[in-house]
Amino acid sequence: MQIISELQGWIILGLGLLALGAEVYALLHAVRQRPDAFVAAGKQTKTFWVAALAIATLLGFAVLGGGFGILAIIGIVLAGVYLADVRPAIDSIMGRRR
Structure with missing residues (x-):
């Protein structure tokens, strides 16, 4: 049973890293x-997305x-x-194809 628990821990760590x-x-993209x-893509402002994604990154690191x-x-x-x-909307506005 300890092996299963250890395996689960490694899986959770891997998913957390992903x-x-x-x-x-x-x-980084934002x-x-x-x-x-x-604004041209009809999305929230850059400030909003950078702040939201910075918080998301901190939350991801914290857990x-x-x-x-x-x-x-x-x-x-x-x-x-x-x-x-x-991201796809911004890339489209900027003339980048994905």
Whole structure:
């Protein structure tokens, strides 16, 4: 039974690292974009997204290795919304194809 518990711990750590990676990637993408691209894409401002993603990254780091609580879920949802909705719209406005 200890082996199963240890395996679960490693899986949670791996998922936490993947989530943190997505949050960091989303934050870095938002920081590198022009502020007017967010408005042109019809999304919230750059300041909003950078602040939200910075908080998401901090939440992801804070719960790393400690399991998935509501804080981890909030962080990955914020990053997921940015990566699935905002990033493609900004890339389209900026003339980048994905």
